[in-house]
Amino acid sequence: MNELKKALIDVAGDMSASESAVKNAVLYKKRRRKGREIFIIPAFVMVLCFIGFTLWLLPNQADDRQADSLFNNDYLYDYFIGRQKMFTPDLEVSQSEKDAAFSYYAEIIGVEQLAESHHLQISEAEYEKQKKLSDNVVNEEVRQQLLSLANLSIAQYEKYVQPQLIRHTIYLDKLNAIWLEQNPRMLSEFATGYTYQLAHKYLLEHFEEEYFALQKRHETASNHSIGVPKSGVIAAIEGNMLFFIQNMTREELQYISDEEKFRPEDGKIKAWIVNIDEIPVAVGDYVKVSISGTYRNDSSSYANALSEGLEVMLPAAHTDAIQSIDVAGSDVAQWLELIKDVSWESQEVVNNFSKPLYIVNVENQKYTIFKNDYKNYLIVPYGESKIAKLTQGRTEKVEAFLQQFVTK
Numbered sequence: 001m002n003e004l005k006k007a008l009i010d011v012a013g014d015m016s017a018s019e020s021a022v023k024n025a026v027l028y029k030k031r032r033r034k035g036r037e038i039f040i041i042p043a044f045v046m047v048l049c050f051i052g053f054t055l056w057l058l059p060n061q062a063d064d065r066q067a068d069s070l071f072n073n074d075y076l077y078d079y080f081i082g083r084q085k086m087f088t089p090d091l092e093v094s095q096s097e098k099d100a101a102f103s104y105y106a107e108i109i110g111v112e113q114l115a116e117s118h119h120l121q122i123s124e125a126e127y128e129k130q131k132k133l134s135d136n137v138v139n140e141e142v143r144q145q146l147l148s149l150a151n152l153s154i155a156q157y158e159k160y161v162q163p164q165l166i167r168h169t170i171y172l173d174k175l176n177a178i179w180l181e182q183n184p185r186m187l188s189e190f191a192t193g194y195t196y197q198l199a200h201k202y203l204l205e206h207f208e209e210e211y212f213a214l215q216k217r218h219e220t221a222s223n224h225s226i227g228v229p230k231s232g233v234i235a236a237i238e239g240n241m242l243f244f245i246q247n248m249t250r251e252e253l254q255y256i257s258d259e260e261k262f263r264p265e266d267g268k269i270k271a272w273i274v275n276i277d278e279i280p281v282a283v284g285d286y287v288k289v290s291i292s293g294t295y296r297n298d299s300s301s302y303a304n305a306l307s308e309g310l311e312v313m314l315p316a317a318h319t320d321a322i323q324s325i326d327v328a329g330s331d332v333a334q335w336l337e338l339i340k341d342v343s344w345e346s347q348e349v350v351n352n353f354s355k356p357l358y359i360v361n362v363e364n365q366k367y368t369i370f371k372n373d374y375k376n377y378l379i380v381p382y383g384e385s386k387i388a389k390l391t392q393g394r395t396e397k398v399e400a401f402l403q404q405f406v407t408k
Contacts, residue, residue, distance in 0.1 A: 114198060243262070250286065
């Protein structure tokens with residue numbers, strides 16, 4: 001029994017018994033006067049009319065979703081809810097999954113609005129080409145399952161959802177092509193993430209009221225990633241892209257060649273980032289930035305990273321504020337004893353976003369010393385991708401040792 005018939009029975013009751021009664025009255029009852037038989041036919045017609053009217057009315061009563069604009073397309077939002085359900089074993093969606101579905105929906109809106117701001121258009125030929133490509137790669141069984149979970153019919157999908165998905169793909173490709181042409185250091189793998197980042201920024205700048213109203217309507221919260229804060233030096237600038245090296249200072253930068261500067265290192269973020277907010281910055285500036293994703297490919301010798309919230313912590317012109325300490329003679333053994341059994345970790349996994357405090361020169365090795373918000377020292381050896389986060393007790397011992405060299 002299909003869903004529509006079940007709904008009909010729920011509203012109008014099971015009418016099979018009434019149909020049998022009508023048939024019996026017509027086939028088996030004695031003939032009556034001609035004047036009274038005419039009332040049997042109108043009664044049967046009324047039953048059929050009631051069924052037809054209910055069949056027409058029920059879908060309109062059961063489905064109150066709207067799709068009067070891109071900012072108000074319930075079918076598109078439900079499509080992404082259905083997609084989230086496909087990845088849950090119990091076919092239920094948690095609040096975080098609802099938030100993710102809303103983010104996908106917001107990306108559709110943001111990319112189209114961003115594309116329109118660049119005066120991009122889609123020709124009929126481009127649309128039909130992308131539709132054909134989409135139809136060729138779609139798994140019909142998976143799509144049917146998704147539509148079922150999203151409570152969408154094929155007709156609703158083709159009218160309210162599929163056109164938006166096709167337009168989104170075309171606009172995304174067009175925007176990516178713009179960034180790649182403008183920025184030779186940008187990787188194709190990175191461009192899509194950057195487009196989504198710009199789209200979210202554009203939505204909040206130009207459609208903030210509509211965005212939060214839509215979020216409130218669907219009872220979701222933004223899960224837009226703001227990244228993980230890191231600090232380091234701006235080692236190169238090309239156009240609007242900056243080459244960021246984690247935990248490196250301008251002083252250390254002067255000791256490495258261009259080849260070493262751009263060479264990838266496991267465990268340390270060295271990547272081209274986009275100065276998305278166009279903050280004034282110079283080579284050698286020590287900055288804090290939130291990193292929300294790193295992109296690499298096999299054919300390139302460099303990486304890209306999505307970034308937000310660039311802040312210049314120490315301009316290159318003021319790097320003399322980092323005090324240099326020379327450790328020599330008998331003090332060398334004491335220093336080496338202090339750091340002998342510290343726990344070294346990969347720089348990439350330690351969220352250091354502090355300004356450099358000291359540069360310690362010990363024979364042929366140099367170390368950059370930071371102090372984090374918890375008053376713990378962090379030590380980074382020059383030319384290496386490791387970092388040591390000292391305990392409070394060890395920090396106090398190292399600090400006491402260094403104070404004898406600090407210039408007041």
